[in-house]
Amino acid sequence: MDHTEPAGAGDTLQDFGPVPAGWVWGTATAAHQIEGGNVGNDWWDWEHTPGSGTRESSGDACDSWHRWFEDLELVKAIGLDAYRFSLEWSRIEPAEGEFSIAALEHYRAILLAAHELGLRASVTLHHFTTPRWMAAQGGWSNPLVVERFQRFADIAAQHLGDQIDMAATLNEPNVVAHAGYIGGQFPPGRPHDWEGFRQASRHLLLGHLAAREALRAGPGDFPVGLTLALPDTVLHADGDLTSPGERVTDLRPDGPRGELGWLTAGQYLDAARDDDYIGVQTYFTEHVGPDGAELPLPSGERVTQMGWPFTPEALGASVRVAAEVARVPVIVTENGVAAAEDAERIEYYSRSLRSLRAAMDDGVDVRGFFAWSLLDNFEWALGFEPTFGLVEVDPVSFARSSKPSAAWLGGLARASRGAHV
Numbered sequence: 001m002d003h004t005e006p007a008g009a010g011d012t013l014q015d016f017g018p019v020p021a022g023w024v025w026g027t028a029t030a031a032h033q034i035e036g037g038n039v040g041n042d043w044w045d046w047e048h049t050p051g052s053g054t055r056e057s058s059g060d061a062c063d064s065w066h067r068w069f070e071d072l073e074l075v076k077a078i079g080l081d082a083y084r085f086s087l088e089w090s091r092i093e094p095a096e097g098e099f100s101i102a103a104l105e106h107y108r109a110i111l112l113a114a115h116e117l118g119l120r121a122s123v124t125l126h127h128f129t130t131p132r133w134m135a136a137q138g139g140w141s142n143p144l145v146v147e148r149f150q151r152f153a154d155i156a157a158q159h160l161g162d163q164i165d166m167a168a169t170l171n172e173p174n175v176v177a178h179a180g181y182i183g184g185q186f187p188p189g190r191p192h193d194w195e196g197f198r199q200a201s202r203h204l205l206l207g208h209l210a211a212r213e214a215l216r217a218g219p220g221d222f223p224v225g226l227t228l229a230l231p232d233t234v235l236h237a238d239g240d241l242t243s244p245g246e247r248v249t250d251l252r253p254d255g256p257r258g259e260l261g262w263l264t265a266g267q268y269l270d271a272a273r274d275d276d277y278i279g280v281q282t283y284f285t286e287h288v289g290p291d292g293a294e295l296p297l298p299s300g301e302r303v304t305q306m307g308w309p310f311t312p313e314a315l316g317a318s319v320r321v322a323a324e325v326a327r328v329p330v331i332v333t334e335n336g337v338a339a340a341e342d343a344e345r346i347e348y349y350s351r352s353l354r355s356l357r358a359a360m361d362d363g364v365d366v367r368g369f370f371a372w373s374l375l376d377n378f379e380w381a382l383g384f385e386p387t388f389g390l391v392e393v394d395p396v397s398f399a400r401s402s403k404p405s406a407a408w409l410g411g412l413a414r415a416s417r418g419a420h421v
């Protein structure tokens with residue numbers, strides 16, 4: 001089965017067509033990538049660990065800790081209707097059991113201002129960073145993390161819940177576990193530690209369930225889910241990239257991707273059946289051989305600044321898989337491209353959104369789309385080099401300037417408004 005849309009390169013999407021009532025057009029960020037000065041978490045330590053492979057320090061990032069209002073105004077000016085951002089756990093709980101009312105009030109101010117501007121606010125509780133005190137106890141590999149995370153979720157819900165419009169417990173728990181314990185590019189940087197990977201994957205899943213309960217029990221009534229990194233995966237059983245291959249849709253432990261497929265995708269999609277939505281974050285199509293390892297790209301293949309294949313149609317394919325397995329509404333909580341040339345971003349979104357439209361036309365229940373990212377920001381191990389933003393940020397003055405892709409996406413959003421299915 002091949003759901004991939006024809007390329008349509010070069011031809012810019014002008015009309016997304018009618019969207020269902022309640023649809024959101026938004027853009028996303030994450031605390032550590034934009035706030036700056038997040039010195040209390042595991043990433044800050046990792047950035048300053050010689051040999052970690054991280055290019056540079058997040059430093060002041062985009063100084064959004066101070067410039068958050070300007071960021072909200074940008075979202076509004078672009079013409080989008082929602083802003084996804086994350087809470088920095090280490091600011092809210094800088095020491096174990098010690099909570100900062102001032103940090104909670106900071107995030108509350110963002111929520112209130114978003115509403116004053118007429119924006120909907122989507123809050124992520126954990127976007128890759130874990131407080132240093134928790135990391136020192138083993139982070140996500142320690143079972144204690146589950147109740148620590150639940151307590152944090154509970155405090156966040158009590159203080160902020162009445163202003164939240166949509167929440168994700170964890171951003172890409174599959175990346176946290178895989179990059180931390182298999183790839184080793186993320187803290188704690190333990191490549192090939194399968195036992196650590198299994199433990200972290202288990203505690204991330206339990207952490208999601210515990211935090212979901214805390215969010216649902218608190219004030220406010222909003223959809224709760226998690227977001228997953230969900231590449232479109234094509235398996236070539238013969239190990240030959242040029243063979244047609246088969247899209248992987250069975251993510252059970254006995255499926256073609258085995259334990260890895262289950263722990264990095266299947267277990268979360270299964271749990272999402274009791275969530276209110278599944279957040280899909282797709283950037284590319286990957287091709288894997290019979291052993292599950294990624295097949296090298298042919299030389300000359302078009303790639304993004306991340307070195308990922310330029311394959312925007314991956315989005316339509318993976319929302320179909322997510323919806324089929326999780327059986328709950330899909331929200332595209334991230335999609336975008338790291339590109340130096342902004343025209344490439346418009347091409348990427350034109351094609352990814354066309355593939356999304358095709359999935360929706362085939363009956364997939366999609367409720368919204370968040371572009372990654374509002375700002376050019378700190379791209380984890382790769383530092384500030386890859387630029388995903390709709391808005392450029394001057395590294396010295398922090399001045400923001402919207403790119404043409406921002407105006408284009410805003411135009412698309414405006415055109416689709418009022419044209420409900």
Ligand code: BGC
Pocket residue numbers: 030033171172175229281334372379380
């Ligand atoms: C993450 C973002 C990241 C983006 C591009 C996602 O994995 O949620 O934090 O910047 O992809 O790598």
